[in-house]
Amino acid sequence: MVGRRQFLKKAAGSLASLGGLSLLQRSVFAAATGAEESAILDALPGKEALIKKTYRPPNYETPVSYFDTPFTPNNRFFVRYHNAVIPEVKVSEWRLHVGGDAVRTPLELTLEQLRKDFKPVEIAALCLCSGNRRGLFQPHVPGVQWGSGAMGNARWRGVLLKDVLAGAGIGKSAVEVSLDGADSGVLKTTPDFIKSLPLAKALDENTLIAFEMNGEPLPHWNGFPARLVIPGWTATYWMKHLTAVNVLSKPFDGFWMKTAYRIPKDRFPSGQFSSQETATTTPVTEMVVNSLITNLANGQTLSADKPTEIKGVAWDGGNGIAQMEVSTDGGISWHKATLKQDLGRFSWRQWHYVFEPKRTGEYRIMARATSHSGASQPLEPVPNPSGYHHNAVQKIIIQVA
Amino acid sequence: MRTLILLLSFFAATATAGESLIVLKDRLGKNQVVAQCSVCHSLDYITMHASILNRAGWEKTVGKMINVMGAPINDADKRIIIDYLAQNYGK
Numbered sequence: 001m002v003g004r005r006q007f008l009k010k011a012a013g014s015l016a017s018l019g020g021l022s023l024l025q026r027s028v029f030a031a032a033t034g035a036e037e038s039a040i041l042d043a044l045p046g047k048e049a050l051i052k053k054t055y056r057p058p059n060y061e062t063p064v065s066y067f068d069t070p071f072t073p074n075n076r077f078f079v080r081y082h083n084a085v086i087p088e089v090k091v092s093e094w095r096l097h098v099g100g101d102a103v104r105t106p107l108e109l110t111l112e113q114l115r116k117d118f119k120p121v122e123i124a125a126l127c128l129c130s131g132n133r134r135g136l137f138q139p140h141v142p143g144v145q146w147g148s149g150a151m152g153n154a155r156w157r158g159v160l161l162k163d164v165l166a167g168a169g170i171g172k173s174a175v176e177v178s179l180d181g182a183d184s185g186v187l188k189t190t191p192d193f194i195k196s197l198p199l200a201k202a203l204d205e206n207t208l209i210a211f212e213m214n215g216e217p218l219p220h221w222n223g224f225p226a227r228l229v230i231p232g233w234t235a236t237y238w239m240k241h242l243t244a245v246n247v248l249s250k251p252f253d254g255f256w257m258k259t260a261y262r263i264p265k266d267r268f269p270s271g272q273f274s275s276q277e278t279a280t281t282t283p284v285t286e287m288v289v290n291s292l293i294t295n296l297a298n299g300q301t302l303s304a305d306k307p308t309e310i311k312g313v314a315w316d317g318g319n320g321i322a323q324m325e326v327s328t329d330g331g332i333s334w335h336k337a338t339l340k341q342d343l344g345r346f347s348w349r350q351w352h353y354v355f356e357p358k359r360t361g362e363y364r365i366m367a368r369a370t371s372h373s374g375a376s377q378p379l380e381p382v383p384n385p386s387g388y389h390h391n392a393v394q395k396i397i398i399q400v401a
Numbered sequence: 402m403r404t405l406i407l408l409l410s411f412f413a414a415t416a417t418a419g420e421s422l423i424v425l426k427d428r429l430g431k432n433q434v435v436a437q438c439s440v441c442h443s444l445d446y447i448t449m450h451a452s453i454l455n456r457a458g459w460e461k462t463v464g465k466m467i468n469v470m471g472a473p474i475n476d477a478d479k480r481i482i483i484d485y486l487a488q489n490y491g492k
Contacts, residue, residue: 055423084441142462186440186441
């Protein structure tokens with residue numbers, strides 16, 4: 001529970017940050033629906049002004065124009081919570097509990113023990129909300145009406161979850177590993193935000209308990225002092241303020257697994273979570289191939305006199321990006337864009353394309369990524385009740401004058 | 402009354418400065434909406450869904466808040482809240 005002093009401090013921080021907002025009050029919002037009414041620029045303490053979707057629990061997305069660097073700065077990184085009680089964790093009081101009915105020896109670890117007793121690992125990975133671009137679905141579906149900014153790319157440093165689990169010992173009956181964080185609902189009756197992973201994913205050589213992000217301790221709003229990082233999977237599993245890891249002999253049946261974050265079975269290529277599948281649905285897991293133009297907006301006017309560099313990012317669930325194409329005629333012809341440095345298969349990949357318009361007038365700009373698995377983006381998003389995995393080819397109409 | 406004071410103290414403990422700027426339409430039922438919904442979340446969750454949820458959608462959402470999220474809202478208030486949301490923030 002947040003104490004009164006802490007609340008006053010928070011409130012003062014929010015007020016102090018309001019002063020800088022007017023300069024940023026430009027139309028940086030994606031064309032996202034009735035969401036516009038609730039979206040304004042606002043800064044959480046320690047963050048730059050981001051696009052506020054909801055104040056409490058805090059849901060803030062990054063303006064797309066900030067996606068012009070290989071890694072997203074921590075103070076510009078998006079914020080997403082399900083419940084409103086978010087304690088500021090003190091490292092001296094923080095413990096990671098490793099338990100569950102299928103663990104041999106339950107453990108309790110301090111941050112210092114995590115850092116000292118296990119091999120450090122660093123990985124570049126995109127953190128992407130399952131519902132990113134939900135606000136672009138037509139017809140609209142309920143949920144936070146995200147534009148394109150509920151994502152960020154970072155270098156995550158920590159230790160392997162499998163090394164920590166090995167220290168506790170995994171019983172033969174283990175099926176899943178559940179994850180809990182320090183945040184909770186206001187009412188005791190509200191289901192705590194708890195997620196689970198299939199055992200194989202928990203033991204994956206890339207699944208981390210991270211305590212650093214881009215060379216700094218995790219920001220409070222991104223999970224201080226430690227969070228899960230599951231490269232290639234959507235951020236719903238990347239538990240912030242991690243407090244408990246439980247090895248379970250039965251599928252976890254809490255609301256956030258059994259009911260929420262589900263997609264119709266067989267509609268997307270991903271899967272890999274057989275213990276949670278029902279006859280009709282499966283949990284959202286691996287990110288689908290996707291891309292974003294980061295330096296153009298609908299209705300923008302470009303100069304006919306000089307070439308324009310169209311820039312963006314592309315990503316998928318871990319196969320890596322093989323090819324990026326741009327169309328300037330609404331998809332009639334496609335041209336190869338140049339891929340920038342490969343930062344690893346779980347990182348997004350920056351790309352650019354030099355656009356040299358031959359005439360003035362309207363141009364329909366589109367961008368399409370293809371992964372090393374051969375998957376590429378559809379022209380329309382794949383409908384699903386909760387608005388996940390929006391990966392349709394982007395269409396931006398601009399003028400050249 | 403004791404419950405109300407308890408709930409309001411929860412609200413005060415988790416509310417943020419910015420959300421006091423959110424103004425819902427001043428119509429019948431607003432008091433119940435503010436008192437019940439803002440216990441757990443800021444009211445921009447409502448404005449964000451304006452023109453997205455129709456009456457059936459608001460009924461489902463309020464039902465979820467009670468049955469899944471554990472909001473202690475009685476049937477009379479539930480009807481008032483659904484009517485307010487459907488009439489003022491409905492599709």
